[in-house]
Amino acid sequence: MTFSFFIQVLVNGLMLGLTYVLIASGFSLIYGIMRLLNFAHGEFYMLGAFATYLLCEHLGVHYFTALALSMVIIGFLGVLVYRFFFRPFRDEHDPSLVIALGIAMLIGGLALIIFGEKDKSVAPVFSGVIQVWGATLSKERVAVIVMAIVLMVALTLYIKFSKTGQAMRAVSQDREAAALQGIGVDSTFTLCMGISSALAGAAGALLAPLFYVNPFLGMHAVLKALVVVVIGGLGSIPGAIAGGLLLGFVESFGNTFFGDITEILGFIIVMIVLLFRPQGLFGHG
Amino acid sequence: MDRRKAIYLLILAGLAAFPAVTQDPYILNILITTGIWATSVWGVRVIMSTGQLTLGHAAYMAVGAYASTLLTMKAGLSFWLAFPLAGLISSLVALLIGYPTLRIKGVYFAIITFAFAEIVRLLIVHWPSLLGGYGGIPNVPPPSPIFSISFKSRIPFYYLILALSLVTYLVMVRIDKSRIGRIFSSIHESDTLAESIGINIMRYKVTAFCIGCFFAGLSGSFYAHYFNFTSPEFFTVWQSVYCLVFVIVGGAGSVWGPPLGSFFMTLVPELLRVARELEPVIYAVILIAIMFLLPGGLVTLPARLRGKKTH
Amino acid sequence: MSKFGKAFWIGLAILTMVGGFTLPPLSSPAAAKDLKIGAIFPLSGRGATWGMAAQKAITVKQKEVNARGGLKVGGDMYKLEIIWEDDKYNAAAGRMAAEKLVNRDRVKFILGSQSSAVILAVQPITEPNKILFLVNSYAKEVLAPDKPYTFRMVLTSNEILQGMYPWMTKTYPNLKAVAFIEPNDASGWSIEKDCRRLAEQSKYQVIFSQFYERGTSDFYPLLNKMIAAKPDFVDFSGAPPGDQALMVKQMRELGYKGKTFSSTTMDPAEFCKIAGVQNAEGHISNTHDLLGAYTTEGQKKYYDGYIAMYGKPFDPVTPKYQVYLDVLVQAIEKVGSLDTAKVMEVMEKTEEWQTIFGASNFGGKVHYGIKRQIVTPVYISEVIKGNLVNRGTMMPTLP
Numbered sequence: 003m004t005f006s007f008f009i010q011v012l013v014n015g016l017m018l019g020l021t022y023v024l025i026a027s028g029f030s031l032i033y034g035i036m037r038l039l040n041f042a043h044g045e046f047y048m049l050g051a052f053a054t055y056l057l058c059e060h061l062g063v064h065y066f067t068a069l070a071l072s073m074v075i076i077g078f079l080g081v082l083v084y085r086f087f088f089r090p091f092r093d094e095h096d097p098s099l100v101i102a103l104g105i106a107m108l109i110g111g112l113a114l115i116i117f118g119e120k121d122k123s124v125a126p127v128f129s130g131v132i133q134v135w136g137a138t139l140s141k142e143r144v145a146v147i148v149m150a151i152v153l154m155v156a157l158t159l160y161i162k163f164s165k166t167g168q169a170m171r172a173v174s175q176d177r178e179a180a181a182l183q184g185i186g187v188d189s190t191f192t193l194c195m196g197i198s199s200a201l202a203g204a205a206g207a208l209l210a211p212l213f214y215v216n217p218f219l220g221m222h223a224v225l226k227a228l229v230v231v232v233i234g235g236l237g238s239i240p241g242a243i244a245g246g247l248l249l250g251f252v253e254s255f256g257n258t259f260f261g262d263i264t265e266i267l268g269f270i271i272v273m274i275v276l277l278f279r280p281q282g283l284f285g286h287g
Numbered sequence: 288m289d290r291r292k293a294i295y296l297l298i299l300a301g302l303a304a305f306p307a308v309t310q311d312p313y314i315l316n317i318l319i320t321t322g323i324w325a326t327s328v329w330g331v332r333v334i335m336s337t338g339q340l341t342l343g344h345a346a347y348m349a350v351g352a353y354a355s356t357l358l359t360m361k362a363g364l365s366f367w368l369a370f371p372l373a374g375l376i377s378s379l380v381a382l383l384i385g386y387p388t389l390r391i392k393g394v395y396f397a398i399i400t401f402a403f404a405e406i407v408r409l410l411i412v413h414w415p416s417l418l419g420g421y422g423g424i425p426n427v428p429p430p431s432p433i434f435s436i437s438f439k440s441r442i443p444f445y446y447l448i449l450a451l452s453l454v455t456y457l458v459m460v461r462i463d464k465s466r467i468g469r470i471f472s473s474i475h476e477s478d479t480l481a482e483s484i485g486i487n488i489m490r491y492k493v494t495a496f497c498i499g500c501f502f503a504g505l506s507g508s509f510y511a512h513y514f515n516f517t518s519p520e521f522f523t524v525w526q527s528v529y530c531l532v533f534v535i536v537g538g539a540g541s542v543w544g545p546p547l548g549s550f551f552m553t554l555v556p557e558l559l560r561v562a563r564e565l566e567p568v569i570y571a572v573i574l575i576a577i578m579f580l581l582p583g584g585l586v587t588l589p590a591r592l593r594g595k596k597t598h
Numbered sequence: 599m600s601k602f603g604k605a606f607w608i609g610l611a612i613l614t615m616v617g618g619f620t621l622p623p624l625s626s627p628a629a630a631k632d633l634k635i636g637a638i639f640p641l642s643g644r645g646a647t648w649g650m651a652a653q654k655a656i657t658v659k660q661k662e663v664n665a666r667g668g669l670k671v672g673g674d675m676y677k678l679e680i681i682w683e684d685d686k687y688n689a690a691a692g693r694m695a696a697e698k699l700v701n702r703d704r705v706k707f708i709l710g711s712q713s714s715a716v717i718l719a720v721q722p723i724t725e726p727n728k729i730l731f732l733v734n735s736y737a738k739e740v741l742a743p744d745k746p747y748t749f750r751m752v753l754t755s756n757e758i759l760q761g762m763y764p765w766m767t768k769t770y771p772n773l774k775a776v777a778f779i780e781p782n783d784a785s786g787w788s789i790e791k792d793c794r795r796l797a798e799q800s801k802y803q804v805i806f807s808q809f810y811e812r813g814t815s816d817f818y819p820l821l822n823k824m825i826a827a828k829p830d831f832v833d834f835s836g837a838p839p840g841d842q843a844l845m846v847k848q849m850r851e852l853g854y855k856g857k858t859f860s861s862t863t864m865d866p867a868e869f870c871k872i873a874g875v876q877n878a879e880g881h882i883s884n885t886h887d888l889l890g891a892y893t894t895e896g897q898k899k900y901y902d903g904y905i906a907m908y909g910k911p912f913d914p915v916t917p918k919y920q921v922y923l924d925v926l927v928q929a930i931e932k933v934g935s936l937d938t939a940k941v942m943e944v945m946e947k948t949e950e951w952q953t954i955f956g957a958s959n960f961g962g963k964v965h966y967g968i969k970r971q972i973v974t975p976v977y978i979s980e981v982i983k984g985n986l987v988n989r990g991t992m993m994p995t996l997p
Contacts, residue, residue, distance in 0.1 A: 007826055010852075014818040021816065039394065087575065096535045097578040103528060104575035111567035111642070119646035121840035123872040131851050140851045213815035214840045214872050218644055222813030225524070232398050257819040262782055262809040266409045272402040277387060280395040313701035320694070412782070421784035422737050423689070425718045515722035520689045520715045556691075560683065560698065567642055 006136025011258050012251075013137045019250020020150040024205035025223050026230035027157060027242040028198030034237020035174045035194045038088065041102040044224030045109035046199045050076045050206025051215040052117060055124050065127045065211070072207040073200040080199020081192055088195070089188070106220065113217035126211040146208050153204060157197075158239055170194055174237055232272050235282025244283050302449055306442050315441045317553055319513065322448035324549035326455045327506035328533045330499035332545050333462060335534065337495045338475035339389065340397040343404030344503055344530040349411065349522035351377045351504025352511040353418060356427050359512075366430035370508050377504025378497040385496040390489060392478075404527055411519045423518025427511045444513055451509065452546070455502055459542050462498070471495055536577055538584020547585045633669055633676040633936065635926075636699035638685045638692055638710040638720065644812075645687035647838065648712045648915075652734070653682065655919035656709060658903040663927055672934045678927075681705065685716045692716030696723050706730065706938050709922050714740055714784040721745055730938045732922050736785040736792075736836070741966040747942055749960065749970045751922045755792040755835050756965065757994040758861040758884050761976035763800040765990055766831070766859070766882070773857060777806035777829035779820065779845065780836040789836035793861075797833075805829055814841075821849045831857035839864050839915075843872035850877035857882065863915045866986045875984040885914055886955075886977035887986040896954035914986075921953050921974065928952075946970075961996030971996055 029043045050072045057068035087105055091097045128141035161167040172180040173190045181187050206219070226249075231237075234245020249268060256264030275282060306315065327348055334341050351373040358369035388399045411418045418424070429438040436443050462468045470491050473481045478488050511517040529552070537548020555573060559566040581587050637656065639649035660678050663669060668677040681703055685692030692711055699705050700723050707730045711717055714737030721740075724731040724747060731748045733740060741750055766773065776797050780786035786809055797804055806827040810820055824832065832849065834842055839862075846858050846869075859882045866885070870878045886892065888901050900920055904912055928951060930936065933944040946969055951958045955974045962971035973996050979986045 007822065010822045011819065014816075014822060017818065018816055033394075037394075090579065091582065094582060096539065097582045100532055100535050101575055101578050103532065104571045104578070106571075107567060108571035108575065111565075111571055114642055114646065115564060115568065119650050121647070121843075121868060121872060123868075129874075131853075138852050140848075209815075213844055216840065228398065228401070232395075232402075236394070254819040257808075257810075258823045262811065263413070265782070265811050266406055266413070269402040269405045269409070273388075273399055273406070276391060276395050276399045276402070280391050311701065313697055316694075316697045316701070415787070421782070421787055422714055422739060423718060423784075425721070425739060514693060514719060516689070516719045518689050518715045518719065526690075557694070557698065563682065564641060564684075566684065 004136075009135045010137040011254050013134065013139055014258075015251035015254030016247070017139075017143055017147060017250070018253055019247035020147055021205075021209060021246075022226055022230050022249050023154060023243050023246030024150050024208065025202065026227040026234075026246050027154065027239055028201035028205075029224070029227040030231040030234070030237060030239065030242040031170075031194055031198045031201075033231065035170050036088075036092070036191050038098050038102065039228070040198075041099075041224055042083065042105040042109060042220075043198070043202055043227060044220030044222070045106050045113070046076050046080060046202035046220075047206045047223045048113060048215075048217060048219040049079065049109065050203030051124075051210040051219060052113065052206070052217075053203065054207040054210045055122050055215045058124050059122070065124075069204065069207045073204045076203025076206070077196045077200030080202075081196045083199075084192055084195035089191070092191070106224070110217060110220055117217055119216065121214040121216045123214050124211040142212055146212060149208055153201070154239075154243055157201070158243075161239055166190070166193055229268055229272055231282070233275050233282060235284040238282065238284040241282050241284030248283075299453070303446075306445055310442065312441045315445050317557060319441070319444055319448050321546070321550045321553045322452045323506050323510055323513070324530075324533060324553065325452050325546040326448075326509070327503050328530055328537075328545035328549055329455050329459050329542075330502035330506075331530050331534045332499075332539055332542075333459065333471070333495050333502075334499035335539055336468070336471040336475055337492045338392075338478065339492060339496065340394070340531070341400045341496075341499070341527070342397045342524070342531065343400030343402075343407075343527050344499075345522040345524070345526035346400075346404035346407040347377045347381060347500040347503035348507030348510065348526075349407055349517075349519070350380050350500075351507030352517045352522070353411065353424075353507075354504070355508035356424050356511050356517050357417070359428055360424070360426075366428070366512055367433060370430075370505065370512075373508035374501045374505040377507070378501035381497045381500035382493065385493045385500075386489075389492040389496060401524060401527070404522075404524055408519050408522060408524075419517070421519065423516060423520070425516050427515050427517055429512055429515065448509060448513075451505065455505075456542065456546075458498075463542055467491070467494070532574070536574070536584060538581075538586030540583060541586040544584050544586050551585060631668070631674055631676050632679050633671075633707075634679050634681055634703055634705050635923075636696075636703060636705040636708040636710075637680050637682045638695045638699070638708060638716065639682070640687035640712060641682065641684040643686045643688070645712055648734075649684075649687075651913060651915045652709075652712070652919040652922070654904065654908060654913065655900075655916040656680065656923050658900060658907055658916075659920050659923040659927075661907065662899075662903055663923075669927055670931050671936055676936075678923075680709075685711050685713065687711075687713050687716070689713070689715040689719040693719040693723070696720040700724065700727055700729055706936065707926060707941075708732070709926075711735065714788070717748070721748060724748070728938050730926075730941055732926060734919075736788040738788060738791075738966065741962060741968055741970045743967040746968065746970075747938065749945060749972070751925065751972050752918050753884075753972070753974060753976065753994070755789045755861050756796070757971065757973060757996055758976050759792060759796040759835075760994045760996075761992040762859075762861055762882075762884065762978055763796050763802070765978055765992065767800050767802075769989070770831075770857065773830035774803055775805045775827075775829045775831075776802045777824050777827060777832045778804065778808075779817075779824065779832060779834040780807075780809050781812050781838070781841070782809040783812055783836075786836035789861075793833055793835065815844055817841075817845050817848050818852065821845065821852055821854070825849065825852055825854050829856055831859050833859045833861070835859075835861040839869065840872060843869045843878070846873040846881060847877050850874070860884070863918065865914055866981055866984065867911060870981065870984045878981045878984070881981040882989075883979060883981075884976055885979050885986055886917060887979055887988050888912065888914060888917060890986065891988045892977065892991055894954060894956060896952075900954050917954060918974070921955070921958070921972065924953055925951055925958075925972070957993075964997040 032040045053072040053075050054068045057063040126142045131138050131140045169185045169190050230245040235241030256267050331344050354376040355369045355373035358364045412421050474488050482488050533548035533552050537544035562569050639652050641649045663678050668675040683695035709732050712734045714735040717733050717740050725745050732751045734752045736754045780790045806824050861884050863885045864883050929941050929945045933940045958974045960969050961973050963969045975991050977991050978989045980989050
């Protein structure tokens with residue numbers, strides 16, 4: 003195994019990891035603040051990809067504009083879903099679960115009818131590859147890595163320093179106390195849902211030119227998101243980042259050195275984490 | 288006998304006499320499928336009664352299905368022996384997994400069950416020589432003849448699942464009414480409180496989990512021998528999610544929730560066949576609508592109609 | 599639940615059941631002379647690409663048959679009615695669909711699925727009831743001597759590679775080492791077995807074989823490992839078309855210079871869009887360029903029928919599914935009966951069928967134990983500058 007091979011494995015892990023981070027961060031945010039396992043999160047990811055596809059391929063919009071627009075559109079959609087479907091059952095665990103699942107099925111089913119089953123693609127903005135210490139990375143991927151990091155930094159700063167971000171953290175720690183302090187729980191939830199969905203949409207938009215776009219992207223995404231946030235800690239953004247990167251590296255190394263048994267490895271890690279540190283690497287019990 | 292018992296016997300008589308009215312295999316299949324899920328989902332309910340959410344129930348059905356398949360096909364046991372053994376094996380696995388994990392609460396436990404379910408599925412597919420891999424195991428034999436009734440037609444299956452459902456129902460009612468059931472719900476209400484009055488909550492949680500998975504195993508075994516086929520595709524994580532959905536839609540608060548939910552959610556896709564490609568969408572809409580209209584589940588419909596507060 | 603509640607639900611359940619068996623079946627009432635055929639395909643969910651392709655092709659053929667008055671059985675004409683059911687690429691749903699078709703709609707012929715699990719779950723109903731089941735899928739176990747009513751209407755990798763691997767050895771004689779990449783599912787596993795066996799028969803060295811988790815879109819880790827093994831060509835027949843295109847794109851990015859190969863059909867427009875035209879250059883597949891060389895009268899007719907119904911662009915994955923209905927119609931008309939035992943017999947005994955691909959026959963007694971696998975020509979094409987270029991055609995031998 004050469005040095006460049008090893009670097010390639012590392013770089014692959016980073017790329018995979020950041021992909022997962024993008025998808026999982028919004029999921030983690032919603033659980034942390036709203037205590038809801040949002041099964042529909044993956045569908046927002048898928049819709050973000052489709053929004054970008056429609057804007058770029060059918061309306062001729064420039065990719066970066068489409069990215070921004072997709073985030074806004076999907077964020078707005080998330081707010082709508084919250085307002086009409088999640089809010090009535092905010093405190094009821096079982097119905098919330100079923101409704102989130104129902105929304106996921108509804109969006110997925112509608113997407114299939116509207117967009118058809120064929121794989122679509124979005125033309126990439128960058129072409130060509132670059133070499134990093136002997137490892138190859140397409141320029142597209144570098145762009146995605148950079149933008150993912152930018153998004154995550156922005157998100158982390160926002161949560162840490164902005165007033166609404168701090169309100170979210172307060173609500174996530176103790177909802178009643180936060181309410182007593184005058185923090186609008188409902189508006190916090192709405193904002194949370196909007197940001198989280200926008201993040202999912204961004205993930206979809208960023209990954210659309212890299213891979214392909216079809217109505218089935220959501221199911222797989224939400225399961226991965228679940229694994230990531232469990233490892234990293236439900237409700238923690240640094241946790242989602244750590245969990246995503248960890249999963250990315252595990253999969254990269256696992257697939258390279260152990261083959262497809264890696265699939266089981268991910269879940270075993272989940273179980274171990276949950277047994278010994280259920281709040282995840284970064285979560286707070 | 289009192290009114291209630293009379294009504295129950297009437298229901299039982301009706302169900303038992305049903306094949307005399309129609310032998311349409313399609314309808315019988317719907318009822319049999321309902322029975323299989325009801326049995327399994329009653330198990331989910333008993334687990335939920337201690338406040339634990341399980342996202343891996345289908346894995347225990349899989350354990351039962353594969354155990355029973357291997358016992359009959361490879362070890363040459365009769366179905367009638369393999370069937371209860373399958374349930375026991377499932378609950379044994381539940382014990383092994385439950386013991387270290389049930390101390391974890393809430394959504395974390397649910398995710399452990401989900402992770403375990405995926406591990407089970409992956410083990411099944413990565414052991415093709417024994418467990419058939421992705422293609423599954425075809426030609427699973429039907430139950431061997433008993434009391435000179437052979438299982439060639441659907442009707443004996445119907446009576447078997449009716450008997451199984453009845454037994455499961457009686458067990459569940461007994462649990463609900465007994466001291467164990469009361470302890471389960473006290474743990475659900477507040478396990479710290481229950482612990483403070485001296486209840487060993489782990490023991491009861493594990494018991495509930497094992498009971499629930501026992502019935503999962505039985506229903507899985509029945510499934511395999513009824514469909515003559517077992518496959519990892521029958522027992523995916525989405526199937527586990529559906530188990531939960533059936534309970535919640537039916538109403539976790541009542542022992543009639545699981546059969547109601549199972550029946551409704553088996554019937555609806557059949558009725559929606561006319562909708563063709565709109566079926567997944569309409570199914571989703573119905574699911575959401577039920578939660579909005581009847582958050583306590585279908586069991587609360589009559590009470591709601593009479594204007595009572597149910598939630 | 600209260601007494602009233604229970605009585606309510608029991609009453610409702612009884613009403614539903616009474617309604618259920620007194621109301622007519624869910625499909626539309628049969629016209630004077632209608633032949634109902636069932637079809638179980640993935641029309642939603644993961645496999646929808648294949649299911650919809652099959653639906654399009656079969657519908658084109660159905661329209662053609664009905665336009666000439668229908669199916670001629672003895673002295674009667676039967677209009678074809680196809681009852682489509684969605685198996686969602688899932689064995690349980692497929693089984694429920696079959697229950698409905700067999701026990702409710704009482705069809706005697708079922709066209710079906712691309713999922714081996716669905717077929718294996720449905721066969722316990724169709725075989726005892728002597729329902730003729732015309733299937734797809736890749737698993738070998740689908741065809742067996744104890745399942746005489748199941749026929750496979752599309753080639754599997756076993757038959758296709760018999761033609762394609764020898765062609766590769768002749769056309770590209772300096773390729774020696776092959777790598778396999780397949781998804782972790784029933785088809786992937788079946789195909790890998792066939793690929794391995796036939797590659798070794800063609801004296802190829804299998805230097806790499808790995809399965810990937812379904813849903814993967816980033817293949818860099820796997821491809822990194824594969825490229826290090828230095829294969830001369832990569833065969834990823836079992837992967838769905840989108841995944842194949844992604845793999846090609848990504849392996850070219852990583853610097854792979856060898857040949858890419860698949861024994862399945864692909865849509866070159868879609869493939870090149872996802873993979874990138876330059877990356878797809880030289881890709882070998884089992885796709886028939888329907889308007890290029892080797893085009894027959896029947897193929898032109900099918901193409902026109904497709905465009906008339908669905909407009910452009912034409913989907914090159916569809917033609918092989920037309921064969922399902924085509925051979926069934928011919929068999930029924932030949933034997934002049936709707937008795938499935940007789941139709942089954944004529945399908946087995948007839949030595950040659952004329953399909954849009956030319957002469958075809960059923961074979962497989964040696965490999966499958968029963969003569970139920972259709973043998974149609976294998977077309978080999980290469981992608982050159984984004985277009986399909988026909989490279990050859992051959993008939994597999996399947997004793």
